[in-house]
Amino acid sequence: MNTAEIRELFPILKQEINGHPLIYLDSAATSQKPASVIDAVKRYYEWDNANVHRGVHTLGSRATDAYEGAREKVAKFINASSEQEIIFTRGTTTALNIVASSYARSVLQEGDEIVITPMEHHANLIPWQQAAKATGAVLKYIPLQPDGSISLSDVEATVTDRTKIVSVVYVSNVLGVVNPVKQIAAIAHKHGAKMVVDGAQSTPHMKVDVQDLDCDFYALSGHKMCGPTGIGALYGKKALLEQMEPVEFGGEMIDHVGLYESTWKDLPWKFEGGTPIIAGAVGLGAAIDFLQQIGMDAVYKHDLHLTNYAVERMSDIEDLTIYGPLKDRAGLVTFNLGDVHPHDVATVLDAEGVAVRAGHHCCQPLMRWLEVSATARASFYLYNTEADIDRLVAALLKTKEYFGHAIG
Known part of the structure; x- marks a missing residue:
């Protein structure tokens, strides 16, 4: 299936913005959804809608099968060893908070170390700040190289026998860096x-094998990989999840409840209190089916080609600064155009029908490291083309002309 055929599967891309065909370059914030995902969620609500696990009627059984079937798809997609290792969450943020709140606070003691990097999204920084404050642990940072990457020698120098947790983003949502998480x-x-x-940012764009990475926990979001918003997953090694306590209590996650004591269900349900995100899980399962039909190797190759093309084209624009390594980066380019505020850049691009993100991208410490207050970001996915990049470059040149007094 070529890119033109793939684009036809995304209804939202067929509209015009401000009189121009929509060029959507904000997939790192959230991806667009193919018709198959939209239809899967619609069909669930029209045909299978019921609560899961407890009902014995037909709709309840079908809803349960769809929900647990989606869990099986997630497990296979990232090569978990068991569906019991997949916890459905609201997204990456919730998943990371579960690890920081349940696992980390149960094992950390005063003087223990948590190691992260300055490039982390706030969702992988603030939970560790809070865990450190609650336990007396020390938060340490692996330093960044001048291009924003990290070296394994710096990892070796930062991680010590006092370190209990290392938490690192696989792909930076600002720098496009692909970190060597296996090493x-x-x-x-x-x-x-x-x-x-x-x-x-890694799960939507490349083949992920959590067993090969040998990570202990892995968090992902559905909405960045063609799925609905409000659904994601936490992978954890079974032995670790079994020793962890739930962070939400109520229905669905209990086994026996007494007046003064209660016990929890087995994995994975002890972490899924309340009515789960059933329709979201169904949509995520459909998104995985869609991505597997395309092939994750093909997605990765396409994104890499587009990013290299974008870096090449954008590097020719005078006074435009690109942040992060110029080669072997994931599918996004973060940049500034002279002294023009990124929000102004994004506004002019929007007038040309080009959607990009502007701001600190939930990475304020990284912005300070870059010595900027904000940046603009163009991010690409399987439905983007070289023509989209050309439209971006043309719009940036128009922006430069419009704000000529602030550039140079």
């Missing part, structure tokens, strides 16, 4: 630490 996990394990991976 980092090996270093963490050598010191007896557990490895947590923020997979929000």
